[in-house]
Amino acid sequence: MLQDQLFEKVIDQVKSHLTWLHLYFQGEPFLNPRFLEMVHYADQAGIFTSTSTNAHYLGVEQVKEILKSGLKQLIVSMDGTTQEVYQDYRIGGSLERVQQGLIVLLDERKKANSKFPRVILQFLVTGKNEHQIPELKTWAKDIGVDELQLKTTQIYDFENGSDLIPKELGYSRYIPVGNGKWKLKKKIENKCWRMWQGAVITWDGKVVPCCFDKDAKHVMGELSHHPFEQIWNSISYFSFRNQLLKDRTQIEICKNCTE
Numbered sequence: 123m124l125q126d127q128l129f130e131k132v133i134d135q136v137k138s139h140l141t142w143l144h145l146y147f148q149g150e151p152f153l154n155p156r157f158l159e160m161v162h163y164a165d166q167a168g169i170f171t172s173t174s175t176n177a178h179y180l181g182v183e184q185v186k187e188i189l190k191s192g193l194k195q196l197i198v199s200m201d202g203t204t205q206e207v208y209q210d211y212r213i214g215g216s217l218e219r220v221q222q223g224l225i226v227l228l229d230e231r232k233k234a235n236s237k238f239p240r241v242i243l244q245f246l247v248t249g250k251n252e253h254q255i256p257e258l259k260t261w262a263k264d265i266g267v268d269e270l271q272l273k274t275t276q277i278y279d280f281e282n283g284s285d286l287i288p289k290e291l292g293y294s295r296y297i298p299v300g301n302g303k304w305k306l307k308k309k310i311e312n313k314c315w316r317m318w319q320g321a322v323i324t325w326d327g328k329v330v331p332c333c334f335d336k337d338a339k340h341v342m343g344e345l346s347h348h349p350f351e352q353i354w355n356s357i358s359y360f361s362f363r364n365q366l367l368k369d370r371t372q373i374e375i376c377k378n379c380t381e
Contacts, residue, residue, distance in 0.1 A: 165192030180223025247293035
């Protein structure tokens with residue numbers, strides 16, 4: 123997570139036109155002891171705030187602080203309805219802790235007579251958990267989450283198949299082509315709305331094109347050196363967008379993306 127001063131500096135730079143801030147990228151946001159202070163700062167600037175969590179840090183006191191922060195949306199990842207299946211993907215995680223945290227959050231939100239944060243339960247569908255979807259839907263309805271999202275899973279080296287690819291191809295990004303080979307279901311086109319809709323900022327202030335650049339291979343600039351507007355309109359960004367429109371297959375992070 124960005125250091126406090128840099129975070130506030132960037133928020134001040136973009137608050138006149140930034141409408142949605144998703145405070146999450148490849149990590150657990152609640153490990154940052156000042157995370158909710160950052161949420162509050164953005165919320166006070168009139169920005170819709172959202173985050174994603176594994177829900178292992180949703181105790182009663184933490185939940186009360188979440189409600190005070192102004193956080194508008196909370197996405198909770200839960201990829202199984204039994205501990206055995208859940209821990210196969212979320213290694214070291216506790217399903218019971220996730221479920222109890224969710225129940226506490228929804229209960230405290232109700233007590234506070236608040237609509238926020240809106241709670242989205244997210245389930246990455248794989249070949250190992252797809253059979254649990256009916257049970258998941260029942261549980262999500264019973265506890266009262268606002269939305270259940272069944273999300274397709276990105277798989278590296280999918281061409282040779284994987285036991286993570288669901289049997290129900292409606293939940294898969296990939297389809298078989300014969301001889302044990304697989305391909306992306308959706309044809310890759312030379313366009314991407316994300317390049318003009320927003321950007322991703324890493325914990326140390328690097329600006330990268332989108333969340334598929336998990337290892338920050340395409341750094342457009344650094345916020346500690348230049349203001350966001352200058353980076354957004356830079357030659358580096360222009361060249362990246364131009365290459366995407368010309369032939370996105372030449373960009374590694376775009377080869378396995380269905381946006």
